[in-house]
Amino acid sequence: MALLEIENLTVTFDTASGPLRAVDGISLSIDKGEILAIVGESGSGKSVSMLAVMGLLPWTATVTADRMAFEGRDILNLSPTERRRIIGKDIAMIFQEPIASLNPCFTVGFQIEEALKQHMGLDGAARRKRAIALFEAVGIPDPEERLSHFPHQMSGGQCQRVMIAMAISCEPKLLIADEPTTALDVTIQKQILDLLMNLQSEQGMGMIMITHNMGVVAETADRVVVQYKGKKMEEADVLSLFETPQHAYTRALLSALPENATGDRLPTVSDFSIEGDPYQGAKTEGARA
Template identity: 60%
Template sequence: MSLLEIRNLSVEFGVRNRPFRAVENINLTVEPGEIVGIVGESGSGKSVTMMAMMGLLEKQGRVSADKMEFVGQDMLRMSPRERRKIIGKDIAMIFQDPMSALNPCYTVERQITEVLTLHHGLTGKALRERALELMRLVEIPDPEQRLQAYPHQLSGGMSQRVAIAMAIACKPKLLIADEPTTALDVTIQAQIMTLLVNLQKKQGMALILITHDLAIVAEVADKAVVMYAGQVAEIADVPTIFRYPRHPYTEALLKSVPEHSKGASRLFTLPGIVPGQFDRPKGCLLSPRCPYSQESCNQQQPDLALVTTHAQPGAVRCYFPLSIQG
């Protein structure tokens, strides 16, 4: 049984007679203990997809799906009360900006112990001991003193470690890390990623890593999901997607890595911009920018279809996948 299975997830914002579909027909499966990297440009729907799954968009947007199951439990039929028993306990999320993810009005101890009290009913000495244990687990020095600190007294890296401690407090089965290193210095970024991967292995949890950094995905992920304009463009295991990109957008992302442009006068770029609410093409959403676009690409959007070239399974949303062309 898969840990998480999502089928045809869509998210709409705006008024009903003129909605903007920010996420469209997303299919995603996560296995126990698997690390999945979700990559794509800003605005491609990576964070919205995960926030919709966690039930964090019910007031702002309209979420629909054919299937959304976590360990066999139907999340679509859960009441908000039932969902809250899972979110924060079995599914946890680390948000993009550690400085704004923490409540500035409460100490670190108050924020870490809240989730332990809510989901495990810990109190007194056992509660404080577990908080100290978590602080040591995320390698925060002098944890007794740091527990009494407020967020403004912590550095960005220290705040991110506190956010991670809160997320893993109940030993979740699935941890979602949304750009966990974006606001940090380069040296701290490496430390945080090493910490996350070590915790993932130690606790045996699955990890969904939302990132712009292809190097991180190549180094730590088992499977990669490439998103473009609210759709999944391609899914494959990491070795295959880096060796044999099937979607033109995946190929463009890989070509944009500076190491691939050594000796060139300019970095590779894909012309044009991501389509917005009012300029979405009738056919493939990448067709106005795609160097391989043909007439049929402009007529109708392709579905996400299974492809098994190079003896490796995967899925691609393209009428003319590159591996088949080549």
């Protein structure tokens, strides 16, 4: 049984100009201990798909799916109380902008201990001990002192580590990492990726890595889902995807890597004749389901 199974997920937003379909029939699954990368340019529906799983989309969004199951249990139709027992504990998410995701009015220690109180039922002393251990695990120096800091008193890299500590605090079975290295310098990016890979290996979590960085995909993923304009273009194991990409959009992504440049300019999507219906290439070129 897959850890997470999604079949025909659709997300539509009500806007002033009419309905906007951000995710259009996405299907995917992930097993325990596996790393699945979801890759595509900004606006392709990667984050929205996973926010739908987390139940964190605004009221203007309509979410439908033929199936959305975690360990075989339907999570789309859970009551809010039942969903809260799973989200944050068994399924956790590292958000794209850590400073914006942390509450500026509370210390980082209070915020991580709140998660431990909610999902683990630990008393005050046990929560603090666990929080210190988590900060140490993610490489935050002087963890006891840092617990009393507010988000604005910490660097971007430190706030990202706080977010990771919060996400793994209840030992989730599935961790969703949404662009976890965005806005960080290259050195910190490498540290964060290494940290996530080590934690994933140690705890045996399934991990969904949302990214537009094909280099990150090559370094981290077992399988890859390629999205474009809300649709799944291709799915393959990471080696097959890089060696024999089947869809024109996937080839465009790979060709846009600087190391693959062959002329004075990098190619664009229009160079691969996939304007208009983004799914046309998959229909005509036999993209992997």
